[in-house]
Amino acid sequence: MKKFLKIIGIVLLVFIAILVAIPFVLESKIDTIFQNYADNNLDADLTFDDVSLSLISSFPKAEVSVKNLKITNRAPFKGENLAIAKSISFEMAISELFKGTDEPLEVNEVIADELLLVLKTNKTGAVNYDIVKTSEPNPTKPADSSSSFSFDIDNYKINNSAFTYIDEGSDIKFYLTEINHSGKGIFSGDISELDTKTEANISLAMDSTEYLSNNRIKLDALIDIDLDQDKYSFKENKGYINELPLEFEGFVQLVEAGQQIDISFKNPESSFKDLMAVIPKAYAKNLEQVATSGQFTMNGIIKGLNSDDTIPGFDINLNSDNASFKFPDLPKSVRNIIIDATVKNTTGNIDDTFVDLNKLNFQIDEDVFKSEIHLKNLTKNMLVDANLDGVLNLANITKAYPVELENELKGILKGKIHTAFDMNAIETNAYQRIKNDGSVSISDFVFSSEDLINPLQINKADLTFKPGTVSLNRFDALTGKSDLSATGTITNLLGFLLSDKKLQGHFNVNSNTFAISDFMSEDDAEAKSNTSSTTTTTSESLKIPAFLDCSITANAKTVIYDNLNLKNVKGRLNIKDQNANLQDMTTDIFNGQLGLSGNVSTKDVKPSFDMKLAMQNFDISESFAGLEMLEALAPIAKVLKGKLNSTIDVSGFLDSTFSPDLSSISGYALASIITEKINSENSPLLTSLDSKLDFINFDDFILKDLVTNLSFKDGQVSVKPFTINYKDIPIEVSGTHSFANVMNYSAVLQVPAKYLGSEVNRLIGKINDNEVNKISIPITANIGGTFSSPNVKTDLTTGISNLTQQLIEIEKQKLIGQGKDKIKDLLGGIMNGQQNPTKTDSTSTTDTTVPTKPVDSIPTKPVDSTQSTEDKVKEGVGNILEGILGGRKKSNKKVQDSTKN
Structure with missing residues (x-):
């Protein structure tokens, strides 16, 4: 007996040793099979880190694992990854390992972990998944079956994986993320049964419109597989979109032309809460606690041939009548909800798909909103026909529905509009094909945003819609210290709202007080208060909105910019491509008048300007103390008492506070000084000159009708020679100075002898x-x-x-x-x-x-x-x-x- 047990023990040890040793012998063979299969069958590059074989953990079967597998495309998708997997394991009988290299391996189980599959079609129609080599059969040479696989799978799993499909030509993006899928089958001859379970998040976007956004789906499907007929029939199937249950039945059959589909579905329950369940959980919390009433039904049929030329016909219906919902933690309810919507295609031509939203009505408090929308020709030049009629208190949105708005929103919106158009008419500004009729008004509207330093309050706004144009009949608004009132016309409001078109029109804007600081972001306002105009900062500069393509006639009684108060500002602005062209702008300032014309552009990283300024009757001391640019051009002028007339052509860059960057400006100026007196007390320069020339008293100077010319560039000001007279002494002055006030001037005085002493x-x-x-x-x-x-x-x-x-x-x-x-x-x-x-x-x-x-x-x-x-x-x-x-x-x-x- 002892001898028998000893023999048994030795056999077990030998068997275990064999199980441990076999993987080392066979791993190189499996590695060769994988690589040969890729080389002979794939028009792509297959790489992996390691192939391992285990016999002990999976005994009595063998398990082969491939780590960090990657399939990389060749041209025209060179360098792009078709598939990546952290690991893929195959389970097979141990006997499969001892087959020759010319015999296929029969795999029973496949498990993929963290598999990422990306299918892509580019704009030329090429696909990245057509990687299987094709070759003409050679009758003189037997088919090479070496390094091949055959699958007799009775269990498979895909864990924590993702699937992406991108069609650049059709602008379709489809994503499945967090995929967990498993299936097991009962296979008997040509008819088998497959039981699958799937969970994933789904997202779908077409033409830059997101129809599904990370919606959770679940599907438990029992599928009959008829391999002889290539027919897959669904029975006892139940799926979920978020929490909306759907039951479906029917089949999909592979035919020569494509797939023949015949599937019907419905929601098994009829509660309005089923519709609420479709809403992504990020936008609707605690749905299980929402109180609902009323019915909701959803059903549909998908039937027909799916091929390169046709799609299956379908008829999908959603209906709800006299429904309501109320979230437990919110004060308002939404009631009298009526939905009557249909999505149909009866011809199999994708262009014949249409959507009829016959009714979408609801009521919050006493505010009733009604709408009707019809969409046709969805895939090409979409046709839209819509009616909107109702009242909406914007503040009630967050009181009735748990949406978290980033910014405060309140006001009363009233509207009654009928619109009919095709998208091509909007894109090409074919206004004759845009039929608008009706009006919209908003009152007591308040909007706050991080982009605005103060909330924007619109007291009243009225718009009238007509074919081709929208008239802004009234617009009264307040923000900070500023008030605005405007009228005008908008030529492409729908193009601006529904596509990437710019807002075009003309506006007449009036204001009693317009403070520039009220329209700056908080970062910019802080930069304005903490930096000088000659200092550039890393904060973002003010930008002219890129969506504006309009003209503005402005009239403001007071414009406050920094420490300046501009009175009676009038003029015209043409705004396009982040460029503002100023025409005939005038303002009263420094007891005189300033005229401006030129351009300001914020299109580049650093804003730039090119302006012509005309100054008339400026108070010299006030203007040179208030305008840093004037002080830099002529620092000595601030000691003058009197008036200044000047024209300045100047260009350069603006800093982050929209003030001229003095180190960048260049141009020239012509100045005419009308003054009766010089105040030399606070001028070290005049005091020094006075001490050197005792026959001159600068306080007695009369600079009447003095004209000077100067040019400036790279921080240096050059003054052309000019002559001033002190009594009967002509004085010619010329020279240069820098913006840092370093001088190099000369003054030549023609002094009569009588001033040179008694001798x-x-x-x-x-x-x-x-x-x-x-x-x-x-x-x-x-x-x-x-x-x-x-x-x-x-x-x-x-x-x-x-x-x-x-x-x-x-x-x-x-x-x-x-x-x-x-x-x-x-x-x-x-x-x-x-x-x-x-x-x-x-x-x-x-x-x-x-x-x-x-x-x-x-x-x-x-x-x-x-x-x-x-x-x-x-x-x-x-x-x-x-x-x-x-x-x-x-x-x-x-x-x-x-x-x-």
Whole structure:
């Protein structure tokens, strides 16, 4: 006995060892079978990570598992995945493993985990699932059955998988997700029975319209399979769409032309709650607690040939009469619900499908809404004929139905409209084929959104529908501090609502107060308050809506933009492609008037503008303090008191707050200044100039009719030379400055000699000649630094010195002709008159000197610029004496000739 048990134990150990060892021997064979099958039969690339074989866990059968299987398409879908599976396992008899490579394997069970299957048809009609190779049979060569499979499946499962079908030509997208499907069969000859269970989420979209959105479906189907007739009959079948139960029966039979279908279905119950069950759970919570009344029935027939040219005919009906529902946690109920709807196709031609919504009526409180809609030619140029009539309190929507709106919505909507059109007429703006008749009004409408910083309140709006146009008879609205009233016409309202058309029309808009900040998003408003106009931010800029294609005639008493109050704003805007064209815009501001024309575009990432501005009678101090761009162009102008007329052509970019980005602007300006006075007290530049030029008082300047030209680009302003007059002193100014206020200017003053000190004036008086009284010299002031910290240099001292030499030379020539006594008198008078000379500026120096008239006949000493005026005069007189006395003999004849004359 012990020997027998020992033998049994040894056999078991050997058997277990064989079960463990066989997989290592056979796995390479199975791997080869898979790869050979793909190479010989598939026009696609098959890859997988690993093939494993187990005999122990599935004993007495063998289990083969393929990990991370992937089938990748070739052209024209190159690189796209047709199928991906985390794992696929096959169960078969162990004896199948010992067959030759030329014999097919018989598989009994298949289980797929996380299978993703994508079927696709592109716009040319090519499909990605036609991957099986086709070849002409060779009668001289036997069919190659190596590395093939045969299936005798009595159990299969698909776990946590997904299926996608996309038809780009027809714009159809069909999705099944979270698929769990299993089936098992009883197979006996040609007639078998398959019992299946399926759960999944279904979504369907056609022509960008979503008809099903993640609806839950369940199907328990018992199917008779007649393999001889290729006929599949449904019996004892029950399915669910969300919680709506449906029973169906009939068959599908494969025929040469396609599939012959004959199926009927109905909902086994007749409660209105069955209809509520179709609503996706995301939009209707706690359906089991909803109180309903009334009946609902749904039934249909699908019968006919499904082929490349035809579809089965169908007749689907939905009916409900005097139904109601009320959610337990909501105060309002929806009652008197009447539904009479039919979807039909009686010809098998898909274009002949039509929908008749004969009645869709309901009532909330005392508000009754009625509608009737008929749709034909659904797949081509759809025809629409609809009647809408009723009253709807928008605030009651969330009180009667548990929909979670992102934004507040309330108001009373009233309408009675009949419309008939075809979709092609909307797409091509064929208004003669759009038949509209009726009116719509809304009152006390309130809408809030994260895109609006304040809720929008429409007190009253009235629209009248006519063929081709919609008239906006009245529109009164408030938001924040702003009020709006408008009238106008809309030419394609249906195109805007039902397709991707832009909103076209013309509007007349009036406002008492229009605050730009009321129409900014919260992020933009924050950016406006926290950044300057020369700073760009990462927040999104304001955008002109892309859907607008209209013209607006505007009239606003007050427009508030940032710190500016614009009065009596009038003009016209043409808006298209995110571009606003301003025409004849005028406004009262800074006690004057501003005119604008040009463009603003927000189409690109950074908004841009190109404008012409005309300023008339602007208060200079107010405008330069209020407009940063003006202050950057001419910072010195803010010290002026008076009026400004100017034209400016400017282009550049706008920052996130819709203000000009000063570093980007370029253009030119022409300015005419009308002023009576300069306020130099708060100007370091004028104070510095005043200290250098003591004969000028800037407060006495009169800049009447001053005209200047300037250009600007890349942050630099260039001022063309212009001349201003101070009394009888003309001053020519030119130069440049940057937006950072770094200056490089020069001012050339033609200064009459009489302003240059008492010494110069005594010389002029002694000469006593009208021509001498007209003498003036150029004094140059070079201005650098910044407007707040200027650096001013003048050549005033050198100019006075040179003038003194000129005057002495003139007097010398006169004395030569008048004799020795006159020279003594003049010299004595000059010397006696130098007791209390008037001091002039001797501190400023410059690199620039004023050329003087050469003196050939009188030897002079070099002039020391550091000498006082008194010293210079004495030295000049000395030079005269030296010249006269030293050259007396040589000049005697000339003196005698002069005396004779």
